Amino acid sequence: MSTARDSETPGWFGGAGNNEVHWATSSFLNEAEWQLRQLCDDQEQLVASLAEYRTMLLEHVEQARRMDDNNAERFRAIERDLPSGGR
DSSP states (O other): OHHHHHHTOBTTBOOOTTSHHHHHHHHHHHHHHHHHHHHHHHHHHHHHHHHHHHHHHHHHHHHHHHHHHHHHHHHHHHHHHSTTTTO
16 A cells, blocks of 8 residues: 555546646545554554463363373372272
8 A cells, every 4th residue: 555655556546637637646545544454553563462372271271281290180189088099
């Protein structure tokens, strides 16, 4: 977009006319370029946010597994301490 605007590439710009077409085309390309930059920035932020969320979620899952393993080990220890070895 910016290259087309800067070079006034044929096919992107209308004829000279009274210069209003040229101005309108340039204005449109400026706006389109700005919108695309905003979209790219938004997408980059979304990707970063999702990566951060994924990391947090994986840490939470790992913590839950450790807690579950610890609780299970406590029950096994109780079972081992019962008079007949839990049987």
